[in-house]
Amino acid sequence: MNIDIPAGVRVYNRRETLQINFIEEKISEIFERWCYEEIILPSFEFFNVHSRGFGGEIENRAFKFIDRNSGEILTLRADFTSQIARYFASLKKKTVPKRYYYKGNIFRYVIPKADNLWERKQMGIELIGVKELEADAEVIAVAVQSLENLGIKEFQIDINNVKIFDTVKELLGLDKSRFITFMDFVRKRETYNIENFVSNMDIDDQLKEFVISIPEIQGDITVIQKLKQSLKEYPTLVSSLESIEKVYSILSDYGISDKVVFDIGEPREFSYYTGIVFEIFVKDYSRPIGHGGRYDSLISKYDGNIPATGFAFDLLNLWDYMKQTGKLPVLKSKDFFIIDLTQEKKSAYRIGKILREKGYSVGRDIVQREFKESLKFAFEEGYSKAIVIGLDSVEKDIYIYSSMDSFEKLNLDEFFRKI
Structure with missing residues (x-):
């Protein structure tokens, strides 16, 4: 049986997911300080509508499929900026300036080798309704502060005008x-x-x-x-x-x-840019980690002649760079793993409830196996300590293991006083 995934996608394990979430959270902090509002956009749209925005550059790389409801051609999101332009154009009341931010995946076909993925993670902002150059400077300033909030200091913004x-x-x-x-x-x-x-x-x-x-x-x-x-x-x-x-x-x-x-x-690559454009590079890393620019005519392709500017981080390039430079958090350990060897399991329920109420992360072993196997599992899975109940005849005595061979024996009252 073939249980592989397509060549152009990948899975992110627990450690990698933690790191990517960390990057997103740090960037979100800055976006929100500048009063950008997060919106969640659909993963696919009508192809003939979505492709109006990005033109010929990536049209042939879009992933298409049939809408079983209408019979029309749909496409996975190929570009966030085009999608936000369509969304804003659809609003009956268009108050400006409008500040949006987003995070998610874009989907474009590339030859699937090395780090060429069909599914890329992006995070960015759009500032809509301002023709003045102060808007271009603002989005660049937001990019700079976002990188500084991630602890990145050695970077440059390459500016041009199309x-x-x-x-x-x-x-x-x-x-x-x-x-x-x-x-x-x-x-x-x-x-x-x-x-x-x-x-x-x-x-x-x-x-x-x-x-x-x-x-x-x-x-x-x-x-x-x-x-x-x-x-x-x-x-x-x-x-x-x-x-x-x-x-x-x-x-x-x-x-x-x-x-x-x-x-x-x-x-810059996209035909919709009409003015100031920029790319973001970090020292000793060959690929850009972000890009953006002004697109004053894009929204008019949907409805309304409204100026706009924005930028996006390539999160996978940013993550790759931060891995190489050791700027990412280590995987946080889980607190307690409860192994209850008694028949009733009531002590495990009680201990787990109290610990979680105190803010600890707690997992339970609910698999029938040898005690040592459960203990081994606990430490391999990143738990700091394992609580063993019913290891001897006194059910109120518990063993707190900090490694396979190191433990402390306490009764329940003593344990709860210590935590």
Whole structure:
């Protein structure tokens, strides 16, 4: 009989579950301090509705199945932001600003090998209804404080603005197909191919030099300031750079600008981004642990032209990093395991009830087996102590084992006085 699970999913054991829950709780603390409200969203939606939000990037990776009620195609959640955009658009009364946070799984097909899972855990926020750049700075600040609440100090936020690429597309006169080719060169940081791509274009040398250098433009705020000067003949590009500069200024007021770098050659994956975008990296870890950005046109794909911004942590990458750096809690031991060798078991019921009322965690052995086997089970399962009842003829005497060979004999009154 095959009892395996599919290649793209996995089980999280007790220790791993504790660690992931710890991360979620620490992040939730910060989200709630900033007055973000948790909502729980369905695991699947109508495909033709959900896919409106994320477009072609992940449409072919969505998991689809048939609704046995309506006959329509359903899909497992492929993207939280699209789902929240649909939810907000469905509200009859749209009061803004609205601050939501969520946690759960997204489902996308990837080739199932190594850490490539079809089911990924995410946790993030969405700030809806604010067009001002202060909103972009706020979501970045929330991300920074969340990481600091987890004890993570060595990280950076890579900021960019996708309007730069929209402007380049217009200035170079690129159609959709050629723009995709160009962006692929940028994403792979293939300067040589970009140079060949623009070599025969009728554009001035200043613009050509900028376009060719895009993959290499990264650094601190002085990089943005210098670009503004060199591109002053292109007001739309300057405006995009000024937006980055303004967000940086607000982050300076928050006291967290030291966490920021700028990487113009790192475009974000989703087509719904319309302005400031960012990725979060930690020291000595290759994969990003979070990403986000502004998506002012996404909600309009459902109903209502409403600006928004947000970000999400990749919890599995964050968990993997924290495991490597020893920043996660150890598995908490359970307190007492009761082994009652008497026929009636009444003492076990009473002792368990009293201990639980006092706040202890208590398990009972209700399997018929040898006493030593039950004792071995207790310590293998992480109990701190085992209480054995009926080991001798005096039922009121109990044995408190702290290991297989170490115990203390007490009567019940003495035991209850001690705890």
